[in-house]
Amino acid sequence: MTLRITRFTLLILCFALQPFSIGLAAGEKLMVALLPKSKGNAYFLSCKAGAEKAARELGINLLFDGPVDSNAAKQNEIVENWITLGVDAIAVAAENKEGISTALRKARKQGIQVITYDADALADARSFFVNQATPQGIAHALMDEAARLCQGTGEFAIISASLTAANQREWQKHIELRLAEKYPSMKLVAVRPCDDLKDKAQSEATALMSAHPNLKLLMAICSPGVPGAAEAVKQAGKVGRIKVIGLGLPNENRRYVKEGVTESVILWNTEDLGYLTVQAAVALAEGKLKVGMKRFVAGKLGEFSIEGDNILLGKPFLFNKDNIDRFDF
Amino acid sequence: MKTPDAAGIAPKQMPTPHRASAFWKSVLFRHETLLLAVLIVEWWFFYTYGTTTNRRGVVVGFGTWDRQFDILRHSCEIGLLALALTPIILTGGIDLSVGSLLGLCAVVFGHLSQAAGLSLPVATLLTLGLGALAGGLNAGLITGFRLPPLIVTLGTYSLFRGLAEALTRGAVTYTDFSPSFLFFGQERWLGLPVQAWMFLGVAVMIWFLVHSTTAGRSFRVIGFSPEGARFAGIASNRQLGLVYVLAGIIAALAAMIYTARLGQAKADAGTGYELFAITAVVLGGTSIFGGKGSVTGTLLGVAAIAVLKNGLATLPSVIRMNAAEEMAGLLTGCLLIFVLTATTLSGSVLARVRRWTLRARQTGASLP
Amino acid sequence: MKRYAREISVLGVLLLLLCFLAWRAPDFFQAQPLRSLLTREAPALVVACGMALVIMTRQIDISVGSQFSVCSVVAGLLAAEGFSISVVTMLAVALGSVLGALNGFLVAALGLPSIVVTLGTLVALRQGLNLVRQGEFVNLPDQFQWLGQSQGWGQNALLAVAVLVVVTLSWTLRHVAVGRYVYAVGSDGEAARLSGIRPKRVTFGVFVLLGALTGLAAVMNVVQSPQVQPLSGLGLELKVIAAAVVGGVAISGGRGNLWGVFFGLLLLACVSPAMIHLRIEAYWEKAIQGGIILLAVAAEGLRGRNQA
Structure with missing residues (x-):
């Protein structure tokens, strides 16, 4: 509770002190943006937790923003925001294939690396799809x-x-x-x-x-x-x-x-999905991940296989009475 | 919802700029002026703090032409709905169903041009016709049965969205539109996004209708006093019918622009747009009780919301909090209440000042 | 009898629907699911009563859904911090009253139009909550559900509270001076003022009352399950306004009573389960609800025309 209040006060403060803060791009850090279908959803919150872990390990700036309700129109607006911000890579969970693809193609034209996770866009609008399960x-x-x-x-x-x-x-x-x-x-x-x-x-x-x-x-x-x-x-x-x-x-x-x-x-393990997505996005932006590769090593999680342009996370997992206590997300 | 005790709304006065100072006072205290000031401050703030240079040395953020065009592109649909609502609210009415109608028109247009295989002009005409028909349904219920618009359009708000879902069984999404159609939502023409030209056209049309025709004048009279309008010999029903049908047609146009911008038509198109559109109109100084307001105000209102929403998304601190949309919503709500309070209070303060000066002049004149 | 024609006609439609269900889907009438349905709708009924009063004074409050969410989340967080149920309830009602008072102040004291003010608070409260909570669920302590009692006891208690609210308010409206003021202000504010009523105070009062009832309703909803979702209450405003209107409260003020609202809410609440029982596909639900609202207002319009 107090934590929330602190966070809220901090946010207001941040806003008030805006003129004194330096620009996002001041550092030489890579900037990766992660777009969920809806950001309040616990599913994507746990993806975000994994993504943040990867961002810390790789030392990059991570943006995570999306619509509060799953809304295709808002997703496009957010991607267009990021294009003008000039981020280095965008990872998208597409609410609607065709809808988002116009915005993603625009991003690629401007030299931004694009991958998708959770739900794919059209194949020509992104380089890879981190496929958690079909x-x-x-x-x-x-x-x-x-x-x-x-x-x-x-x-x-x-x-x-x-x-x-x-x-x-x-x-x-x-x-x-x-x-x-x-x-x-x-x-x-x-x-x-x-x-x-x-x-x-x-x-x-x-x-x-x-x-x-x-x-x-x-x-x-x-x-x-x-x-x-x-x-x-x-x-x-x-x-x-x-x-x-x-x-x-x-x-x-x-x-x-x-x-x-x-x-x-x-x-599936949603934290791993977020982690793998960010790892792949960074590798792509740094030129370490290329089309045609058969394997991809994602930090602490180890090796994942690539089929065509799909990076495979693994099979869906079944939580029941016996194993649920081993997981916290 | 005409409340006699809503005395906070300043009494309407004909602008009579007898003297230069009175003229400047009336300009200075106009709602549009306040809003323009808000808009300039917003723009300056985001231009200063929302523009940066990225790793590759390229200037990015709010202060780029791309960003400005994006703002324009993103605000066309809500802007159109706001334009459609302006004459309605001037008559003292409201239309909550425009967002749902946008959804219904989008899927019907998608069906006609994709599944039914009609040519683009035919599908467009039929969709505009559907919009007119839906607007006519609202108008018929409101004028024919003398029902409050709030409730009628609350009903059609559910009805239109429900029909959109029922027609598509929720499932069908129309995509694969031809490039010649997508041109209207994604390309530029003469430097501006294509839909901005259409928006401009509708804005000029509505401006003309509201500000320089007898019909426009009668909207205000109806909103100011329905009884008075009757005594003045205005055919209220016909005028009301006109504004609601017009709103239906504009919502249909917005639906097609929406479809062209996203390249998809689905039953959930335009959900919640009515709230933003109403916010923009009211922010623009149109009285929700009717009788008072301007199209210029609405345009400024749309701009103020759009700049706020898109500008916040370029501020580094907001980006870091991942909270652009929430901040925008929070601030829009507060801005709405602030602007409303400010104009109402300044109106009553102005009236008081006027009374004082009048009294002083009178007492002064009576002295030798 | 004629005075209550509107309420009776709503009851008639409700009975008609129930008879049809009894004929086509007798399964609808089982004790446990029905009691469950009523308990689930009890919070909405409490809010609808408050909304009816606001509409009777010729105002409207479309921010109740957001108020409901804020109160639910705060009540949940307080409960998770270990406060007892009575304290949580009191604080939630107090918070609701404060939110209602904010609307009431802007509307009554400053004379701002209620639909615009509450449109502002609707957006601001909802987005503020999203900002702070980011949509995360609140988990409640175990003893909180059903007020720490058995499920049957808890459901009966909630139903009793809802009935108590309806009966008390309805009686107050009819027999106490303050209640008559509500109608007076809604019918003609100026006449009410001239006869010694203070319309601004009455308006402020109904907004505060609506806020307090919304806080109470939030607690009534929170105790029904072990988790609170911050989205709960989304769209509540449309549901309760529709219930009031279908139940015969005139949007132009000064007319209506709470029994009508009660029947109106029941009618709308029955649509969704009725569709499941009648094996109608879900796609038609919104269209049917919109149709009912339009029919109700058209009936109102016809009545007005015949009288004129």
Whole structure:
């Protein structure tokens, strides 16, 4: 609490003392800018933690800014800001492929190195994509886990962030494909948006459970949705009868996983994603990372393999009761 | 929402510059002057502290032409909505649905020009028609049923966004627009971003409509006193219909510029734009109760917000805090309340000073 | 009877919807989910009552969503620091009152238009909160949920608080002089002033009350789950204004009552679960809600025309 207040006061002070501070570019340090889809989201906050670690190790300036809500138009404005600031490299998690690519091409034309992470832009708008897991990989992991918990049969429902978010649509599409192809006796009964609000996810989950008495599983594919759904199941007294899984961070779900409400949470190591992204961006700006390389050594994390222009982070990870205490992000 | 007890709004007076000093006083205490001063201070501040030289020795930041053009480019859509709202607010009305309508028009335009394969001019005309129709729906409910605009447009705010989502099932994003269309949002023409020319055109048109036509005069009369307008023989319903339909058309135009700038049309286009547009209009000195305001003020209001928002993003300390957008929101909110308080207070102070001088002159005259 | 035609018609539509649900989706009527639904909507009801009073005085406050978020986060942080529930509640209500008083001062004392003032505070509070918290969740201590009691007890307590607020305010509006002042100021401020009421004080008072109720509602929401999301309350202003309007509070002031607001909120709150039960896809939700609001105002307009 006091920390927050100090931080706030500092910020106001910084603003007031603006005339006395020197320019960003005064040092000879490299400047890398990291753009999340939405910056308040715990997912990207933990990417940022990893990115900051890499920035400290490499001794560079790191910028981290993005829209508060996932908003494609604002992402473009921020990238254009950075272009006029003349940063050295930009790393982007694209809300919308085509939308962001115009701004990224402009950045490349001005000699700024561009990579993407988390969600790709068009291939000609960036040099590399740090691929944490393909939409397919995520969707398959989720659907396979759901089928395992339901023994391959029964009804389930999805809680998504919004009806318009691009990544949500992509995951949902691959979940449905996997469902049709491998689990014919499972049935997706409803998809409900929660607007990235935990409270709304809880209300939606409550209504879903009463409307579908045979529901066996709730799958939340946005991070605020998982604790919301879990709380609803807990309050309905249906722990064990209705299982909860989803995409989310260990810290937000720890208590529900331990209580046995949430069966498992799927995610890759987001801190590593941020770390790897910054390492790759710096290597690219310094000319150490080039197209055609097969391996990339990222500081303390060691070696990662490159397939084409994708730097691969690894497979999605499944957090459950047994391993969740080993992670803190 | 005409409150009799909102006496803080200074009584409207016809500008009667009998004497040079009175003229200067009226210029000096005008809302637009205050706003222009704010704008100049903002611009100077960001120009001084937001411009730096980067590692490669290139001048970057606020004080570059690129940045200035970006500001222009980014503020066109909200600026258009603000222009559309100015006549509406002059009549004492409001339209909360313009942002949602932008979203609806964007996806309909995307559908017509991509999925339905219509040619660009046809799709454009149909989209503008849809905007007019939606504006007509607002106008019909407001004039036909005598309903408060706030509530009608609150309803259509949900309705238009809902239709946009329902039409695309939330999922469809229209992309792959032809370069000849993207030209309108991403290129420059005669030195300025293309959409800036369109914005300019609409601004001149609205300025002309509001300030030098009888229709414009009647907007103010309706806003100042709807009863009075009736007695003066103004066809209020027709005038109200005109402003809302016009707003619909302009929102449709903004939708196409938005689509061209981003190269994509999706159901969430323009979410929250109505708030920024209303803020800009009110910041520009147009009274939310109607009857008073100017298009020049609106343009200054849009500029003040846009410069603040884009300028903050070039300040090193704000960049280091990664908080440009939040700072901009916080300061815009405070600026809105500050400017409003300042003009209201200065208005009442001015009135008091005028009373005093009048009294002094009268007593002075009565003395031998 | 005719006086309450508007409230009765809302109740009628609500009953119609419930009958339709009873026919097509009897599953809707299960004790536990219904109680859960009501508890989830209880905070919104408390805010809606305050909003109704503000609208009755011919003002509006669109900053309640941001106030709600600020109060929720502060209440959560205080709870995490180990303050007891009663202290947290009092401080949250006090904070809400201060935020309401700020709006009230600008509107009543300086005579600024309420929609613009609260537009300013809406943006400033929301972005200020984002600036300080960056969207991070607040984790609450275990004993905080359901006021440290069992879930059923907690839900009943919250419902009781909400009903108490509605009954008290409704009674005050009808039978106490201060309550009548609200209608008087909303109908004709100048006439009210001439008859000895101080319209500015009444206006200031309703804003403070709305702020206090928002603080209370924030606590009522916080105790329902073990985590606070700073985004909670986003869009609350539209929901409660819509509830008030659908419930028959006239936006032009001086008319309406809290039972109407209660039914209006229930009607809007039932839309989303009803759609799930009727197996209607989520894409239509916003359009349906907008349609209900438009129908309600059109009904209001028709009524006005017939009377004229």
